[in-house]
Amino acid sequence: MMAHIGIVGAGLAGAGAAYALRDTDHEVTILEKSRGVGGRAATRRRDGCRYDYGANYVKVPDDRTGELIRDLGEEGLVDIAEPVWTFGADGEIAPGDGDDDHKYTWEAGITQFAKRLLAESGAEVRKTTRVAALDRAGGTWAATDTDGDDHGPFDALVLTPPAPQTAELLAATEGADADGALEDLRAAVEGTKYRTIRTLVLHYPFELDVPWYGLVDTDKAHEIGWLSREECKRGHVPDGESLLIVQPSPEWSAERYDDPLEETAETAATLAADLVGDDRLADPDWVDDQGWRYALPNEGLDGDRDGVEGGGTDADADGTADAVAAAREAGVFVAGDWVAGRGRAAAALWNGIDAGESIADRL
Ligand SMILES: Cc1cc2nc3c(=O)[nH]c(=O)nc-3n(C[C@H](O)[C@H](O)[C@H](O)COP(=O)(O)OP(=O)(O)OC[C@H]3O[C@@H](n4cnc5c(N)ncnc54)[C@H](O)[C@@H]3O)c2cc1C
Known part of the structure; x- marks a missing residue:
């Protein structure tokens, strides 16, 4: 039937x-x-740049996911080569996070999936x-x-x-x-409870000379939870420019969810400059944002959290x-x-x- x-x-x-x-x-x-x-x-375009302002990449936890992604066509598929490094509450950056999984997106953006x-x-x-x-x-x-x-x-x-x-x-x-x-x-x-994230997008007319693609807060105690460089994704950012994705912590995001973009981006840019140790980052030439009220679920429908039995x-x-x-x-x-x-x-x-x-x- x-x-x-x-x-x-x-x-x-x-x-x-x-x-x-x-x-x-x-x-x-x-x-x-x-x-x-x-x-x-989700992906957005502006001034010759493309940026994934929700999910940053598809992490491939198992063979079947990698196979399915390749079956959908390898043309335009991007496997981000640069590593993710870590930092903690003190903002001290350390190489590597021990995660060697593929990190996939597409030249035309993650919406391609x-x-x-x-x-x-x-x-x-x-x-x-x-x-x-x-x-x-x-x-x-x-x-x-x-x-x-x-x-x-x-x-x-x-x-x-x-x-x-x-x-x-x-x-x-x-x-x-x-x-x-x-x-x-x-x-x-x-x-079902969720964490809120207000993603901030910071663009610069110069390149950053650092070895990492992303930085992740492993202590979950810093005001920034995640920071990454869209220029590490082929097809996203023209040569000679940088585009940072900043995902502040859920607490920071919820507190400033409805604040005006300019002032929120300015605060985030100052935090980014401090974390990366590059004063130039405090002054982006254009900014953008997206509020994700329901960014990430805290738990599953059965009350379990990330496969661990919950409350x-x-x-x-x-x-x-x-x-x-x-x-x-x-x-x-x-x-x-x-x-x-x-x-x-x-x-x-x-x-x-x-x-x-x-x-x-x-x-
Ligand atoms: C800031 C951020 C960063 C992230 N980073 C990563 C990452 O790096 N790697 C990773 O793997 N995951 C990441 N995630 C998580 C990942 O994006 C999600 O887990 C996944 O995309 C959820 O897919 P979904 O189909 O369940 O829900 P959604 O993508 O939310 O899809 C639901 C759809 O329903 C539509 N909809 C809602 N209400 C209605 C309605 N009433 N009528 C019609 N349509 C409706 C919405 O518009 C949406 O298109 C991130 C998420 C966020 C927000």
Whole structure:
């Protein structure tokens, strides 16, 4: 039977779900609120530069991820060669972090990952379509967007927005939830906590002579959590220029989330100059930013953190597993980094692929 599958969100989880359904007869429609695809794996262009202002690169934790990335086409694929070094609360930089995994992005930007998956999938992507509510009629699902347009009917739905936004959607399911399955899922999803990051982008009309691509705060006590150089990614920054990505700590980011760009960038540039030990960095010639309210999930849907068992009791975990299973029975799947319990591009992708494969098995 040919079925119609609806996916909310064209980030890596949504693109992964669509990709997993590519060899089936099912028709796949993705509803995406933004103008582009990729979600938090995002790229912007300005003044001859390209920069990845959400996820910096796809870390390849296992062979299957590397294989999939290469299968999507090696043309334009960038494996960042320079290393990531570390620093701590005192701002003292030390070589290496012992992490030799590949660090992939693309010349045209990290959005290529979702774009390439979606091109293979053949799914239709309806952009600038923000889903506001879900409805159920006669065993199928429909989605209504904020312009009042309806999408569907769908035989199954995959919801991939960050947990708080997925919880909002589940709450807005008009009379669709006769058996309470979605209400239980909403209750399980709603408590997922996130870290906030306000990414700052600092551009300079000169090159930096340092041996590292990125610096990471291993103590999680510095005001800067991460700092990196987009010029280490082929195709991103013209010769003779530098473009720094600064990701301040979640506390710093949350405190200054709504402050004006100019003053926030100035403070971040001073911190960057101090950390790198180069006064010139205090004075970028242009700046940009992006606030990510829901940047990284603190924990997974089951209360576990990065695969380590967390604060939730076994009873909580059982309740969540039951809620997820009951929603799936009703045709509603959730996927994303927060379902996987790891704020990583590859984790989101494989979680989406799993959801797509479960749907293919069921329909
Ligand atoms: C600053 C930052 C740095 C990071 N660095 C790295 C890194 O270096 N390496 C790494 O592996 N990971 C990194 N991550 C994490 C990585 O970006 C995410 O784990 C991954 O991209 C999540 O994918 P996703 O599909 O689960 O969610 P998302 O990418 O958030 O996708 C969800 C999609 O749903 C859409 N959406 C939301 N609500 C609606 C709605 N109502 N209707 C329609 N569409 C909707 C959104 O627009 C979005 O496109 C970083 C994240 C941030 C924010």
